[in-house]
Amino acid sequence: MEAVPFLDLKSINDKYETGIEDSIKRVLDSGWYLLGKEVERFEAEFSRYIGVDHTVGVANGLDALRIILRAFMEMGEMDEGNEIIVPANTYIASILAITDNNLTPILVEPDTNTYNIDPVLIEKHITEKTRGIMIVHLYGQNAYTEKIGELCKKYDLKLIEDAAQAHGAYYNEKRVGSLGDAAGFSFYPGKNLGALGDAGAICTDNNQLAEVCRTFGNYGSQKKYHNKYQGYNSRLDEIQAAVLRVKLKGLDEDNQRRREIANYYLNNIRHPSIILPKSSVENNHVWHLFVLRVSDRKSFINHLEKYGIETLIHYPIPPNKQEGYPELHKYNLPITEKIHDEVVSLPISPVMSNNEVKSVVEAIKSYDI
Numbered sequence: 001m002e003a004v005p006f007l008d009l010k011s012i013n014d015k016y017e018t019g020i021e022d023s024i025k026r027v028l029d030s031g032w033y034l035l036g037k038e039v040e041r042f043e044a045e046f047s048r049y050i051g052v053d054h055t056v057g058v059a060n061g062l063d064a065l066r067i068i069l070r071a072f073m074e075m076g077e078m079d080e081g082n083e084i085i086v087p088a089n090t091y092i093a094s095i096l097a098i099t100d101n102n103l104t105p106i107l108v109e110p111d112t113n114t115y116n117i118d119p120v121l122i123e124k125h126i127t128e129k130t131r132g133i134m135i136v137h138l139y140g141q142n143a144y145t146e147k148i149g150e151l152c153k154k155y156d157l158k159l160i161e162d163a164a165q166a167h168g169a170y171y172n173e174k175r176v177g178s179l180g181d182a183a184g185f186s187f188y189p190g191k192n193l194g195a196l197g198d199a200g201a202i203c204t205d206n207n208q209l210a211e212v213c214r215t216f217g218n219y220g221s222q223k224k225y226h227n228k229y230q231g232y233n234s235r236l237d238e239i240q241a242a243v244l245r246v247k248l249k250g251l252d253e254d255n256q257r258r259r260e261i262a263n264y265y266l267n268n269i270r271h272p273s274i275i276l277p278k279s280s281v282e283n284n285h286v287w288h289l290f291v292l293r294v295s296d297r298k299s300f301i302n303h304l305e306k307y308g309i310e311t312l313i314h315y316p317i318p319p320n321k322q323e324g325y326p327e328l329h330k331y332n333l334p335i336t337e338k339i340h341d342e343v344v345s346l347p348i349s350p351v352m353s354n355n356e357v358k359s360v361v362e363a364i365k366s367y368d369i
């Protein structure tokens with residue numbers, strides 16, 4: 001058995017080392033570091049990959065989501081005080097994107113099988129003030145369902161995808177990121193497609209939305225020194241775009257390796273106190289995280305630690321229990337809270353060796369609670 005780190009970013013990027021070095025040199029030599037050819041090319045390549053008309057590079061995933069919402073507000077599609085439905089168990093960034101725009105997040109419990117928003121529970125949370133649904137493809141698994149699409153049509157709601165954990169995943173034949181009105185991606189180093197620092201992107205087929213987002217992320221300015229909006233400075237760097245272009249070419253292969261590892265875990269971990277994650281064929285999971293549930297989490301983590309197996313918790317505290325969100329403390333969310341008490345993420349990455357994967361399974365076999 002060998003010790004297994006949770007995520008070895010250095011090894012992940014070693015695979016791309018030559019390509020990354022060449023691309024950084026190219027940017028250095030060009031003397032052009034922002035809003036140039038690398039970003040333009042990456043945007044075109046990512047649009048083709050996801051299957052959308054437009055990609056707009058931004059500084060990070062949170063900005064992608066908050067600029068999408070802000071653009072809808074500038075376009076008159078939503079207003080301060082309007083409500084956005086969002087899964088209660090998401091990462092805090094989805095909620096921040098909503099509250100930063102003075103919109104109100106309406107937390108909806110997830111399905112206990114997929115950990116994605118439970119489509120059956122959405123309709124009863126729709127009010128006169130609802131303007132959108134933000135689905136989150138949590139842990140790498142698609143969250144879109146026909147039912148969600150129908151609700152958006154029926155109530156004239158915008159569908160926003162938080163695709164920060166699901167680069168390359170599919171819902172049937174369509175990639176995640178092309179399923180709603182707009183999607184936000186993060187290229188934080190640890191994501192399935194990761195930069196060497198912060199980076200993000202917005203994907204959409206809506207021409208006007210793409211233009212407003214692009215303008216908004218560049219100080220609200222289309223023409224230099226003319227400010228159409230009170231915008232942000234949120235741009236994707238040329239260096240990061242150049243690196244992402246190299247890594248995008250290997251994304252499908254990297255995701256395939258993640259699927260192999262996940263399948264090995266699913267086929268070989270059998271334990272009465274462990275609940276394994278579930279996925280379906282139409283949701284082509286990309287396993288950003290392999291999250292299982294175990295009632296005595298602390299003893300499980302300690303047991304694995306003894307074998308040098310590193311685990312993490314995604315996430316220990318749900319948004320409605322966060323100190324920074326007193327307005328969400330009123331929520332009573334038994335499913336979300338139970339999930340947050342029980343989840344543990346096992347190591348998974350495209351560079352894990354078969355021996356490492358086996359070591360994780362062997363260590364779990366000897367856990368006897």
Ligand SMILES: *Cc1c(COP(=O)(O)O)cnc(C)c1O
Pocket residue numbers: 060061062063090091093094136162164165185186187188198199200
């Ligand atoms: C990582 C992440 C984000 C935010 O991305 P950053 O690039 O870190 O701003 C948003 N939503 C989810 C679900 C994420 O996992």
